[in-house]
């Protein structure tokens with residue numbers, strides 16, 4: 293195995309690792325960490341066919357249903373199975389973050405940092421034939437890629453996507469529909485089936501609707517609905533119902549059952565991603581990772597995302613906070629501060645994790661996937677329950 297000292301990491305980054313208490317040798321795992329795919333549940337019988345196509349064995353990940361590992365250098369993008377939407381690439385640790393949510397059929401799930409969307413796809417696969425998933429991301433181009441992914445994998449029926457700031461997003465799930473809401477059918481501003489090709493008349497209406505939405509949803513900072521599936525609960529609603537928002541103080545009975553806050557972070561645990569900066573230029577790493585880490589803004593953003601995700605959670609519901617950073621400041625410190633500020637939050641044991649190849653974090657009940665020991669990308673996971 294390569295020595296940590298031989299890795300092409302610049303001094304400024306090595307200092308960041310040292311200051312953050314991260315052992316640089318985790319990057320030696322980049323070459324040997326397998327690639328992971330998730331097979332869409334309907335396609336398990338195709339394993340042998342996919343193996344022949346990729347020219348390698350698919351090794352079942354025993355601790356995570358429908359996940360397979362393959363040698364790190366196998367490319368999946370040109371394979372027929374990938375093009376036909378039978379498999380998607382997702383690291384097993386990312387899959388664990390979704391599994392930690394414990395999604396069951398009928399849940400209304402919020403994914404507050406959703407793009408590019410591998411976790412969102414897995415959520416929709418777990419959801420079954422009732423419930424919904426709402427994906428939010430502040431980056432419109434990334435969320436557009438997420439929409440493409442949903443359509444490719446035919447997973448969008450129960451999903452809606454909003455470009456919005458997750459620290460302010462306030463739109464509630466559509467749970468039950470009252471008679472007065474169903475009677476909106478004649479209203480020209482009612483959402484019809486979603487289509488990417490919309491007529492001039494529709495676009496004009498949508499602009500008008502957006503105007504209404506802006507005034508109705510001033511607290512939501514103009515969330516823009518860029519996709520909704522036929523069973524997402526959006527069709528037949530008008531703006532006033534769709535943009536029904538959560539009040540800041542009242543405990544929610546109509547909030548989301550499960551929330552994932554897969555927060556923006558420095559990505560230092562994503563060992564393969566970090567080593568790509570060798571080609572992209574270390575200056576880019578300094579700008580994207582080190583400057584971000586140095587500024588207090590990132591920690592504030594993580595706190596605010598967690599705070600708002602929890603606000604939208606219904607009483608009794610569960611929230612998973614994850615990052616692909618291994619620093620204490622972006623993980624345990626965020627969790628500690630959050631627990632201090634929120635009496636209604638308690639850390640929850642992740643029952644499913646008993647057989648996972650991860651370690652307990654620096655706080656009981658939190659988990660850390662470490663590339664050297666877990667054979668996955670690095671990831672921190674904490675789960676909270678809302679008590680009241």
Ligand SMILES: C[S@@+](CC[C@H](N)C(=O)[O-])C[C@H]1O[C@@H](n2cnc3c(N)ncnc32)[C@H](O)[C@@H]1O
Nearest residue numbers: 405406407408409410411430431457458554556
């Ligand atoms: C770690 S990535 C999420 C990965 C995603 N969950 C997946 O599985 O593909 C973090 C995301 O947070 C988004 N983000 C950053 N600031 C945000 C904000 N204020 N509100 C919502 N999303 C934000 C970024 O655009 C980025 O897509």
